[in-house]
Amino acid sequence: MSKPETSLMDRLTALCKRRGFIFQASEIYGGLNGFWDFGPLGVQLKNNLRDAWWHDMVDCPPLGPDGKPLSIVGIDTSIIQHPKTWIASGHVAGFADLMVDCRESKKRYRADHIKVYTVGYSTPKGVGAWSLGVLEGDDAELQVLKRAKKLVQKQGGGDVRIDSSKPDTLTDIWERHEDIYGPDAENPGTLTEPRAFNLMFHSYSGVFQNEDSKVYLRPETAQGIFLQYKNVLDSTRVKPPFGIAQVGKSFRNEVTPRNFIFRSREFEQMEMEFFCAPEDGMMWYEFWVGERLRWWEAQGVSKDNLFRHVIADADLSHYSKGTSDIEYRYPFTAPGFGELEGVAYRTDYDLKQHQEHSKTNLEYIDQENNRRYVPHVVEPASGLTRGVLVLLCEAYQYDESRxxxxxxxxxxxxxxxxxxxxxxxxxxxxxxxxxxxxxxxxxxxxxxxxxxxxxxxxxxxxxxxxxxxxxxxxxxxxxxxxxxxxxxxxxxxxxxxxxxxxxxxxxxxxx
RNA sequence: GCGGGUGUAGCUUAGUGGUAAAGCUCCAGCCUUCCAAGCUGGCUAUGAGGGUUCGAUUCCCUUCACCCGCUCCA
Missing domain, CATH: 3.40.50.800 (Anticodon-binding domain)
Incomplete structure (x- = not known):
């Protein structure tokens, strides 16, 4: 097998276009960053992968530890849900913050985390003041003095003192940005204007476009499942442990769409929320990690190219007691791996959030054991779009002799x-x-x-x-x-x- | 979002301040008894917008897309 000059991804992208798997969206208009279309062969492949997932998740779910088939039902919820959904889930709050970039250090900061101190100096060359930005923290003043002394050294020595009794927040004094030093910059005026980086697309529902009619395109399919968990429970005769599965489009305003369809702004997810008793959470979490790894192998993905990345406790989301990413060795991450599916033990966080924000009781009443609880949730959330990419990467062969x-x-x-x-x-x-x-x-x-x-x-x-x-x-x-x-x-x-x-x-x- | 690179046909490449060239693919026909065969013919391109110029694919500006690095990835 000899290797052509062009990179594997370039060749795969070219083949996908040539044969009608994947096209750039809006290509005749020059393309649109972060969007891709599936051609005749691509949509067949995607549908086949989706159907395989649905079959193995909903129609014929795996056997549980007791040897009996698991109970999993399907659902298809709206892309647009009540805006409070995303307040409860944390998606609105987490991304309302203004951010600034530093052209010099290439770092990005939350604007309200940068405190700006006015530091007076007197050197042989004269007296004046600097506006030094620093990340807020216990030793902020110390950091400011340290940097001020450095700057003074450059001018041949002298004295410095902090003039401001209380530092300003960058967002409040942005008009003076040309004089402000970024936290890691050696020159003033390198910070960009504070900008909002909300990763959710929004639109307006109804003809009047104002804050009251603002709605969001879902950034994940999971929340729709949580919102309907009670209706499913009441209408389907399922009881914990059971799952609700959904396949559908999600949207995220990714900062940098990159690597073909790996990170796109419109993508498709295959998610299943598995509801169980609180004490069984960790058991089901381990169960699903193993199950999902096995499943990807069954789709023809070689074991060597799959990797379970256990998220370190320190890096876990505040609501998760355990998360493992199922990663694949993509050509553009090799020899490393990139995410394909995340299996997260989300505890009862989501249901409790929605219970609180909606003021609706979401407890499960366990009559057999005479108790009530908000179920814990284990979520295998996989990218259908990424799955297609994995299948293509895995399937691509180059053999000069053919x-x-x-x-x-x-x-x-x-x-x-x-x-x-x-x-x-x-x-x-x-x-x-x-x-x-x-x-x-x-x-x-x-x-x-x-x-x-x-x-x-x-x-x-x-x-x-x-x-x-x-x-x-x-x-x-x-x-x-x-x-x-x-x-x-x-x-x-x-x-x-x-x-x-x-x-x-x-x-x-x-x- | 920052920095760097690249944009000529479906692909790989050529070329020029003055009618944009070729190979492969693709399409039609002929031929053809098993792995991109042959013959004939055909379609298709300077990413977009603006400027300079008599004339711009070429020079300049802007923009868009893609690639690499950083950042981001709840």
């Missing part, structure tokens, strides 16, 4: 096209037989009929699409009723009787 050096080794059940059907030649009755076979197989499998150009080109096209099997109707079909089935992975061909084709495919294409 007629089509680039090909996709997708798991057959996930491949966008399952079977290519070709008449070897466009005459002698072959197209008629091929079309008949196509009309039969397409009822069961996603098939593509192709009679154009040489047989080699047709195989090559199917290789790039990741189609696992190609069936060719040849001269023998007309005399012996056999077809040639060509295997994508081995490029080997075998003769199969026409009436055995369905059985052949069924055996190899079942999940």
């Amino acid at each position: 007629a089509s050096p680039e090909w996709l080794k997708l798991k057959p059940s996930l491949a966008p096209i399952k079977v290519g059907i070709f008449p070897l030649m466009n005459k002698d009755g072959m197209p008629e037989v091929a079309e008949k076979l196509y009309m039969d197989l397409r009822r069961t499998y996603t098939c593509q009929y192709d009679a154009k150009q040489s047989i080699g080109k047709r195989y090559a096209r199917m290789d790039e699409a990741g189609t696992p099997f190609c069936i060719t109707i040849d001269g023998d079909t007309l005399t012996n009723q056999t077809v040639t089935i060509r295997n994508r992975d081995t490029a080997q061909q075998e003769k199969v009787a026409l009436d055995k084709v369905r059985a052949y495919l069924a055996e190899r294409l079942s999940a």
Whole structure:
């Protein structure tokens, strides 16, 4: 396997465009940062991955530790929910803060965390005052003096003293920004204007656009599940432990969309919230981490490229008692890993927040044990968009010895096209037989009929699409009723009787 | 958001202050008995906007997108 000059991601991106997996959104207008469209093959692949997840999560969930199937139901909630949802979840408050960037140190600060001290100095060259910005903290004054002394040294020595009895907050005295030193800057005036960095998209519901009608596009699908948890409980006869699963679009105003579809501003999530008794939280957390790792392997992702990243206690969100990221070795993170799915033990934080903000009791009444509690939640939240990227990265093969050096080794059940059907030649009755076979197989499998150009080109096209099997109707079909089935992975061909084709495919294409 | 880089056809590349070139892909037809074969023909490009100029793909400015590093990733 020789390696071409261009990077793997560049080649994969080019293949995705060439074959219709993924296009840049609004390409004819120059593109739009952070948005991508799925083409005909891409949407098939994405739907196949989504359906596999739904099947293994909702229709046929894994067995629990007791050997009995888990109880998980589906839901599909609105992208736009009551604005209070995001106040309760913490998404509004956490991102309302104004931020400033420092052009010199390249650091970003919360504007209200920068305290500005006025420091008078007297040196042989003269007297004056500096406005020194420093991050608020116990030793802020100490830091200010230290930096002032440094500045004085540069001017040949002298005295400094803090003039301000109380420091100003940067946001209050922003008009003086040209004189202000950033916390890590050696020159004044390097801070950018304070800006809000809310990661949520917003819009207005109704014709009047004002603060009262402001709504948000969900930054995660999870909250919709929490909001309907009680309705599901009351209408479905489920009881803890049970799960609610959802697949859908989410939106985040990412600061830096990057790496193809890895970090985009509109993306799709597959999330499941698993509700359980408080004392069982950690057990289910471990259960789901193992289960989800196993699942990704079952989709054809090699074990070596998957990694469980246990979030250190110090880095955990305030509401989480344990979080593990399931990471994948993407070409752009290699030899390191990047997130694919997060499994978080969120405790009862979300339900309690919504209980408080909505003033609705969200307790579960456990009549068997005569107690009531707000369930704890374990959340396996995975990126469907990222999943597609992982499948593509994992499937991409480069082999100079093949007629089509680039090909996709997708798991057959996930491949966008399952079977290519070709008449070897466009005459002698072959197209008629091929079309008949196509009309039969397409009822069961996603098939593509192709009679154009040489047989080699047709195989090559199917290789790039990741189609696992190609069936060719040849001269023998007309005399012996056999077809040639060509295997994508081995490029080997075998003769199969026409009436055995369905059985052949069924055996190899079942999940 | 900061810094650096890159933008010519679907892809890979050429070229020029004066009609934008080629190979592969793709499409049509012919041919063709299994891996991008051959023949003929065809479609398609200077990211966008502005400026300088008689004339800009080329020079200048702005903007957009993509790539790399930083930052961010609740």
